[in-house]
Structures are given as structure tokens and as C-alpha cells.
Amino acid sequence: MKTFGNAAWRGGIKDGVGAISTASGAMKDYPYGFASRFEGKPGTNPEELIGAAHAGCFTMALSLILGEAHLTAEKMETKAEVTLDKVGDGFEITAVHLTLSAKIPGATEAQFQELAGKAKAGCPVSKLLKTEITMTASLIA
Numbered sequence: 001m002k003t004f005g006n007a008a009w010r011g012g013i014k015d016g017v018g019a020i021s022t023a024s025g026a027m028k029d030y031p032y033g034f035a036s037r038f039e040g041k042p043g044t045n046p047e048e049l050i051g052a053a054h055a056g057c058f059t060m061a062l063s064l065i066l067g068e069a070h071l072t073a074e075k076m077e078t079k080a081e082v083t084l085d086k087v088g089d090g091f092e093i094t095a096v097h098l099t100l101s102a103k104i105p106g107a108t109e110a111q112f113q114e115l116a117g118k119a120k121a122g123c124p125v126s127k128l129l130k131t132e133i134t135m136t137a138s139l140i141a
Helices: 034-038 046-068 109-122 124-128
Strands: 005-010 017-022 030-032 075-087 090-103 132-139
Touching: 030 034, 046 075, 046 090, 046 109, 046 124, 090 109, 109 124, 109 132
Parallel strands: 090 132
Antiparallel strands: 005 017, 017 030, 075 090
């Protein structure tokens, strides 16, 4: 499978404006720029998109692994917090922290932690990122 995303940019780094689109059309010319990336202004940024992709990938991977263990999630919610730090003369994604909350009937806490760990290690986005990936997983009763 191959897919794509597009980015367009006009102007300089601080005064420029960009737009991001996805092949599916889920995002079409969505604005991004220096202010949305570094100053908390409205719009998206690459790190936010990486976080969403990682959360989605990890959660789907866990769903597969749960199925292999004859378990089905009633509900799973994952947040991927991506850390962008100044390193030397530039910036680098230095860490990703996954926070998972899940309701999985029939799962024990130990089994849940083991399966979530397998999903973290096996998720294609986790494999792509060459950074520290930590995780907090909570099983809801």
C-alpha cells in the first residue's frame, strides 16, 4: 500500500503560510505555519500530525493483538504526546509518550500490559520513529 500527503508553502519561515492535505481528503488545505508550530496559534503542525498517526497506528495494532488473544476492546483511547526540542542548531523530535485508556472485557491487568507493549513495539509508526517511545496504559473496569 502507498498513500500520500501534500504540503504547500508561501513566504518566509515566520511570515509564511502553509497548507496540508491528505490523499483521502480528510484534510484539505488545512493551515499550518510557524505560529501554529511554535507559538500555540490555531492551525496544525507536523508534530501534531505525527502524534495522531502514531496514536491511530498503535490503537489499530493493539486491536489486532487483542483479537489474536481472543479479546475485543469495548473502548480504547490513545493520546500520543510528541516532544519537539531544540537540539544544537535545529529541532528534533526527542520523545513520544503514548497514553492509553481501554475497556477490554475479560482482560487481566498483566495480560493487558503485555499486549499493549507488543502493540507499541509492533506498530509501524513506532518502528519508523527513531526516538524514545514510552507508554502509560490503564485498564478501565
